[in-house]
Amino acid sequence: MVTAPARIVPSHAAPADPMSLVRPVAVGIVDVWKSFGATTVLKGVSVTIGKGEFFSLLGPSGCGKTTLLRMIGGFEAPTAGEIRIDGKDVGGLPPYARATNMIFQQLALFPHLDVFENVAFGLRVQKHPKGDIAAKVKEALALVRLEGFERRMPDQLSGGQRQRVAMARAIVNEPSVLLLDEPLGALDLQLRLQMHEELRRLQRTLGNTFVFVTHDQSEAMAMSDRIAVMNAGEIIQIGTPEEIYEQPKSRFVAQFVGHTNLFDGKVVAAEGQRVTVDCAGTPIVAHAARPVERGSNVTVAVRFERIGLGAKETTIEGRVVERMFLGGAVRLVIGYSDDRRMTADIATNGVTPSIAVGEPIAVGFNSADARVLTS
Amino acid sequence: MTAITAANINASREARPRRLEPGALMIVPALLWLVLFGVVPMILLGCMSLWRSTIFGIEMEWNLDNYRTIFSDDVYMRVLAQTLRIALASTVLSLILSYPLAYFLASAKGRKKTALVLLVFLPFWTSYVIRSYVWLPMLGRQGLVNQVLLWLGVVDAPIDWFLFNEGTVYLGLVYVYMLFMTLPIYLSLDRLDPKLVEAANDLGARPAQTFVRVVLPLSMPGVLSGCTMVFLLACGVYVTPQLLGGPSAVMFGNIIASQFLTSNNWALGAALSVILVVLVLGCLYLAGLRWGLQRLFMGAGH
Amino acid sequence: MAKSAQAPRRRAIPRLLLTGYAGLVYVFLYAPIAMIVLLSFNTADFIGFPIEGLGLVRYREAVASSEVLHAAINSVLLGMAAASIATVLALGLALGFRYRFPLKGVVLQMILVPIVIPAVVGGVVLMVLFGYAEVSPGLWTTVLVAHVNWALPFAFLTLYPRVHRFDRSLEEAAMDLGARPALVLRRVVLPMMRPGIVATFLFSFTLSFDEFVRTLFVIGSDRTIPVLIWTLVIERNSPHLPAVGVLIMAATIVIALIAFVTGERSRSAS
Numbered sequence: 001m002v003t004a005p006a007r008i009v010p011s012h013a014a015p016a017d018p019m020s021l022v023r024p025v026a027v028g029i030v031d032v033w034k035s036f037g038a039t040t041v042l043k044g045v046s047v048t049i050g051k052g053e054f055f056s057l058l059g060p061s062g063c064g065k066t067t068l069l070r071m072i073g074g075f076e077a078p079t080a081g082e083i084r085i086d087g088k089d090v091g092g093l094p095p096y097a098r099a100t101n102m103i104f105q106q107l108a109l110f111p112h113l114d115v116f117e118n119v120a121f122g123l124r125v126q127k128h129p130k131g132d133i134a135a136k137v138k139e140a141l142a143l144v145r146l147e148g149f150e151r152r153m154p155d156q157l158s159g160g161q162r163q164r165v166a167m168a169r170a171i172v173n174e175p176s177v178l179l180l181d182e183p184l185g186a187l188d189l190q191l192r193l194q195m196h197e198e199l200r201r202l203q204r205t206l207g208n209t210f211v212f213v214t215h216d217q218s219e220a221m222a223m224s225d226r227i228a229v230m231n232a233g234e235i236i237q238i239g240t241p242e243e244i245y246e247q248p249k250s251r252f253v254a255q256f257v258g259h260t261n262l263f264d265g266k267v268v269a270a271e272g273q274r275v276t277v278d279c280a281g282t283p284i285v286a287h288a289a290r291p292v293e294r295g296s297n298v299t300v301a302v303r304f305e306r307i308g309l310g311a312k313e314t315t316i317e318g319r320v321v322e323r324m325f326l327g328g329a330v331r332l333v334i335g336y337s338d339d340r341r342m343t344a345d346i347a348t349n350g351v352t353p354s355i356a357v358g359e360p361i362a363v364g365f366n367s368a369d370a371r372v373l374t375s
Numbered sequence: 376m377t378a379i380t381a382a383n384i385n386a387s388r389e390a391r392p393r394r395l396e397p398g399a400l401m402i403v404p405a406l407l408w409l410v411l412f413g414v415v416p417m418i419l420l421g422c423m424s425l426w427r428s429t430i431f432g433i434e435m436e437w438n439l440d441n442y443r444t445i446f447s448d449d450v451y452m453r454v455l456a457q458t459l460r461i462a463l464a465s466t467v468l469s470l471i472l473s474y475p476l477a478y479f480l481a482s483a484k485g486r487k488k489t490a491l492v493l494l495v496f497l498p499f500w501t502s503y504v505i506r507s508y509v510w511l512p513m514l515g516r517q518g519l520v521n522q523v524l525l526w527l528g529v530v531d532a533p534i535d536w537f538l539f540n541e542g543t544v545y546l547g548l549v550y551v552y553m554l555f556m557t558l559p560i561y562l563s564l565d566r567l568d569p570k571l572v573e574a575a576n577d578l579g580a581r582p583a584q585t586f587v588r589v590v591l592p593l594s595m596p597g598v599l600s601g602c603t604m605v606f607l608l609a610c611g612v613y614v615t616p617q618l619l620g621g622p623s624a625v626m627f628g629n630i631i632a633s634q635f636l637t638s639n640n641w642a643l644g645a646a647l648s649v650i651l652v653v654l655v656l657g658c659l660y661l662a663g664l665r666w667g668l669q670r671l672f673m674g675a676g677h
Numbered sequence: 678m679a680k681s682a683q684a685p686r687r688r689a690i691p692r693l694l695l696t697g698y699a700g701l702v703y704v705f706l707y708a709p710i711a712m713i714v715l716l717s718f719n720t721a722d723f724i725g726f727p728i729e730g731l732g733l734v735r736y737r738e739a740v741a742s743s744e745v746l747h748a749a750i751n752s753v754l755l756g757m758a759a760a761s762i763a764t765v766l767a768l769g770l771a772l773g774f775r776y777r778f779p780l781k782g783v784v785l786q787m788i789l790v791p792i793v794i795p796a797v798v799g800g801v802v803l804m805v806l807f808g809y810a811e812v813s814p815g816l817w818t819t820v821l822v823a824h825v826n827w828a829l830p831f832a833f834l835t836l837y838p839r840v841h842r843f844d845r846s847l848e849e850a851a852m853d854l855g856a857r858p859a860l861v862l863r864r865v866v867l868p869m870m871r872p873g874i875v876a877t878f879l880f881s882f883t884l885s886f887d888e889f890v891r892t893l894f895v896i897g898s899d900r901t902i903p904v905l906i907w908t909l910v911i912e913r914n915s916p917h918l919p920a921v922g923v924l925i926m927a928a929t930i931v932i933a934l935i936a937f938v939t940g941e942r943s944r945s946a947s
Contacts, residue, residue: 075573095576108574112592122578125588173578395778398858402773402784405766405829409787412822416802423805472702479699491699493937498706500933501926502887504903508910508922509709512716517725519712553706582691611795613890618910628797635801635894645805648798659793 023050025087026177026209027072032081034067041067043233044081049177049211054203056212056220059230060256065213066105066181068230072211073102073179086176096125099176103183107166109154115141115165116150122173140172143202160191164198171206180212184219196222217257221245229253247289251373254301261307261342262373263300267292274367280337285313286370299373302365305329307344309353312364316342320359325352334361417652423645433641441646451630451647458627461541461616462609465548466556469605470598472549473556477597480557481564492561499554506551507615514538539621547615552608556601563597564590596666603662607655627651710926717919724916735920745921748905751816752886755901758817759824760881764874766825767832771840772862792830799826800894807895814897823891828881835880839873872942879936883929 027049034042042064049055057065070076071083074095083090090098101122110118117124119137128136141147144164154162163183170178180199184192200223203210214220220227221241228238229252237249248254251262265279270292277284277300286300318336325331329345330352336342344363346353355361424441427434445451476495483491498506512518514537521533537543567590575585613628620626631651634644717736721729739745770788774781791799800823807819814820843866851861867874889903896904902925909918 073577075577095573096579096581100577102574102577104570104574106568106570108568108570110571110574110589121575121580121588125575125578125580125584169578396776398776399773399778401769402778403769405770405773405788406784408766408825408829409784412803412806412826413787413791416806419805419809420798420802475695475698476702479695482695494703495706497930498710500883500930501710502889502903502906502929504889504906504910505713505922505926506709508906509713511910512725512919513709513712515725517723517727519726522726550705550709607793608795611797613795613797628795631797631801632894635804641805641808644801648801651795652798655793655795656790 023052025049026051026053026085027211028082028084028087029068029072030082030084032068032071032078032083034064034071034076035079041233042078045230045233045235046081047228047235047238049209051209052207053225054200054210054212054223056214056224056227057230058214058217058220058227058256060215062232063230064233065215065230069102069179069181069211069213072177073100074098075102100179101170101173101175101177102179102181103166103170105181105183105185107162107183109162109165109169111154113154114150115146115152115154115157118154118165119169119172121169126173136172137168140168143171143205144168144198159187160195163187163195167202171202171208175208177209177211180210182214184214192219199223221257229256231256247371248301249374251299251301254371254373259304259343259345261302261304263302263342263370265298265300267294267296267298270294275372277372280340282316282337282340283314284370285367286372287367288372290374292372300370301373302342302370304331304343304345305347306369307342307346307363307365309346309361309363311362313366314370315362315364317360317362318342320355320357320361323355323357330355332361332363334363420645420648423642424649425646426642428640428642441643442650444643445646445650454625454627454630455650457625458610461544461548461624461626462606465545465552465609466602466606468545469549469552469556470602473553473601474560474598477557477560477564480561481567495554495557503551504614507547507618510543510547510550510619511538514543538619539623541620541624543619543621544616544624544626547619548605548609548612551615552605555604555608559600559604560594560597563594563600567593599662599666603659607658610655610658611651713919714923717923719916719919722916724914724918735917736924738917739920739924742917744900744905745917748900748902751899752902755816755821755824756882756885759821759828759885760878762821762825763828763832763881763885764836764878766829767836767877768870768874770833771836772866774837775840788830788833791826796890797894799823800891803891804894814895816896816899816901819895819897820892820899820901823895824885824888827888827891828884831884832877832881835877836870836873839870843869872939876936876939879932879939883933883936886929886932 025048029045029047029049032042032045033040045064045068057068059065067076071078072085074090074093074097077092085099095102110121113121116137119140120133123133123136137150138147141149144167146161146164146168149157149161149165154165157165166183184195187195196219199210199212203223212220212223221244224241226238226240227244229236229244231252237244237253239247244253244257248257248260254260254262263277263279263282263284265277265284267275268278268283269276270288272291273288275286275288275292275298277286277298279300284300288298292298316334316336318334320332321335321341322333323330324333326345329347332344332346332355334342334344346355346363423433425437425439427436427438427440480488480492480495514520516533516535518533518537520537521530524530525533571589571593572585575589576582580588611628612626613632616624616626617629617632620629627647628651631644631647634640634647638644715728716724716726718731718733719728720732720734778784803819803823803826807814812818847865847869848861851865852858856864887903888901889907892901892904893907900908902921906918906921906925909915909921
């Protein structure tokens with residue numbers, strides 16, 4: 001049995017949330033813990049989701065994001081902590097009593113009902129006036145661009161079409177909060193990219209709050225207003241996609257989101273926010289958001305695409321170990337300082353630089369692109 | 376490897392899948408058996424139904440007398456109607472009693488579930504003669520039920536009418552065929568994606584609504600499978616009515632048996648058998664048309 | 678604690694009713710069997726209540742009875758013979774079905790239709806066949822045929838899914854290493870199918886052991902256990918009948934459990 005800590009103040013992993021000042025709160029999660037038997041899946045998670053936001057829970061498998069989503073929907077109950085929807089504590093309310101609707105990972109379309117009846121299910125079950133139902137279903141299907149599909153059975157539809165039926169089925173009930181559990185996992189890349197646009201457009205049109213769970217960081221960044229990055233049952237960082245990408249607060253976030261080089265070293269000089277870090281003999285000039293002491297061990301994060309050819313504030317000389325053509329850029333794995341490796345994505349701009357494996361090379365980056373991580 | 380010659384190349388270019396692969400010949404022994412002991416006897420039976428039985432033996436003269444007797448004589452039609460009625464009633468009773476059990480089994484979890492299912496299976500691995508017979512010492516004058524009633528003082532003398540009537544046959548049939556109804560329904564319910572129940576709840580359906588709108592329709596294949604099996608088995612049953620039914624609950628299987636074992640009127644018995652087979656296969660065919668034979672037999676091949 | 682305590686209670690009541698009902702069903706299923714077990718220990722010389730005393734008298738009677746012994750031996754030997762034949766035939770069918778041949782659907786019907794035919798008819802047709810061919814009823818002639826007929830479709834249904842699921846790439850690997858089809862069968866397929874074959878044999882044995890109605894029509898003066906029990910019930914109502922019944926039940930259950938366990942192991946192996 002897990003015990004929630006005695007203190008009331010949220011743990012350091014849940015940052016202070018200015019959201020509540022900006023818009024009304026749709027979902028409030030306060031210090032929620034969840035254990036299944038001996039395993040603790042969520043450890044003191046707190047987050048506020050505003051009305052009308054497209055909010056994503058991003059993290060690797062097993063981080064607890066799906067469990068958190070299911071608790072908002074009413075399929076699991078927290079072991080400790082509170083969940084509030086539209087200001088009301090939803091406690092042990094079952095799913096059919098909540099103003100939420102979920103789109104399941106495997107969609108869970110009713111195989112014995114056609115598209116119309118699937119979409120109409122929620123309305124029928126809640127005793128909606130019969131006359132209205134047909135009109136509402138029609139509206140929902142039009143929104144997801146499936147007019148004319150009313151009489152088809154789920155097994156006659158393609159993956160993308162089934163996806164849209166699941167969406168129509170959920171939104172027709174006009175839920176306060178729409179929960180999406182990695183709904184695009186089964187689709188191929190092209191379709192998935194299309195769906196990103198569709199979902200965004202849908203959310204803007206309807207104005208509902210969307211809570212989206214995914215392990216794909218590019219997906220989260222493409223669609224969300226804000227993202228909560230989770231790992232091992234805790235929220236590591238909450239912010240807009242730009243904040244998460246440009247200002248990762250920890251090693252984990254830096255590595256999980258985007259492609260990053262991580263340089264470990266000792267601080268040899270610190271002038272305000274500009275620090276010099278010695279990484280195995282190579283001096284790196286970096287930017288530190290918070291002051292660091294000389295002599296302390298830090299990690300510097302530099303994105304692959306921020307590194308260019310030639311000398312800059314920091315220059316690293318080495319040899320090309322591996323070369324991969326990515327279309328818009330060439331990815332070079334460079335060996336330096338005997339056994340160290342780093343990766344640089346050099347933009348091609350139509351002209352592919354003729355760099356071969358084994359050749360000596362000098363790459364560099366500016367301090368603005370090298371951030372010192374705080375944890 | 377064979378040498379590459381012009382002949383070989385031409386052969387492979389023209390190669391079409393052979394209609395009969397040599398490996399298929401492994402079925403020949405079984406096929407011979409099936410024809411000799413399966414097909415031939417059935418044909419013989421059909422022929423015999425069109426001959427005549429006399430005290431001297433079978434007269435192989437083609438005629439329709441047997442069928443005429445069956446369809447004109449009240450007795451046989453009454454027994455047929457009775458058989459259908461008993462089979463139908465037993466099927467319905469069995470369904471009502473078995474569905475909740477199947478639901479209970481399907482909703483159990485883990486090792487308990489295997490144990491519970493096994494416990495339902497166990498009684499059905501014993502001979503059904505014994506399983507039919509047990510109701511005699513259960514309901515007889517010196518049976519358990521009567522003893523309990525006497526001991527409780529509910530009655531003064533043992534009750535006679537527990538046994539040897541139609542009701543006893545219902546009891547016996549439900550008892551003997553319970554697994555055939557429970558198993559397909561259990562398999563059907565077990566296969567149900569729990570996410571569908573969650574989805575229904577999520578969309579606002581209360582537990583009762585979820586059951587009626589989602590669980591029940593999706594368990595229909597199992598229900599149909601079970602009902603078909605029990606009905607067909609009950610139509611042709613012999614032991615249970617013979618043992619428990621008494622004269623008022625004679626079923627078709629019993630009169631067929633008596634033609635062969637007692638009355639020695641094989642031709643009439645053959646005709647009755649043909650009618651029963653036609654009835655059973657006919658029902659199966661119709662059910663298959665309506666619901667698909669694959670779905671009906673989902674329980675087989677345990 | 679913000680969690681409402683109502684939700685679990687609301688869901689517990691129907692659950693309790695369901696469990697209670699299931700309990701009643703289990704009682705319904707086992708009560709008659711328990712009763713027979715109880716009666717088998719009854720020292721009175723009739724079958725029924727009240728219980729005069731408890732003892733092994735009836736069991737001693739049952740075991741000492743020569744007709745019971747003969748019937749048991751008959752049933753066991755017959756079962757082994759019928760199971761062997763049925764398993765071999767079914768194996769041929771199951772393996773053969775992997776290949777192409779015409780009229781596959783018709784053959785499948787021929788195999789499976791006997792399951793649907795009522796037992797009485799199943800017995801009667803053999804009676805007719807053997808009557809016509811003037812073969813007199815006997816354990817190792819007519820009864821054996823009846824038992825194999827009954828067991829064969831089930832043996833096929835047990836073996837076929839396992840054969841069907843067999844990983845072809847194992848055979849292909851064997852052939853790649855130089856083995857001819859017959860050798861592949863002997864050294865790769867059959868050994869891997871062994872648990873399935875054993876399960877089929879045991880299952881067929883139990884089917885033969887318990888077979889009654891078909892046997893009734895083609896058995897002459899011999900007795901198998903089910904036929905003996907029938908005679909004891911109908912003709913004599915012998916007091917050691919429950920003891921015989923219990924012994925048979927125990928034996929059948931043990932064999933069936935072994936078949937079940939072997940079957941489960943083979944399913945996870947293939």
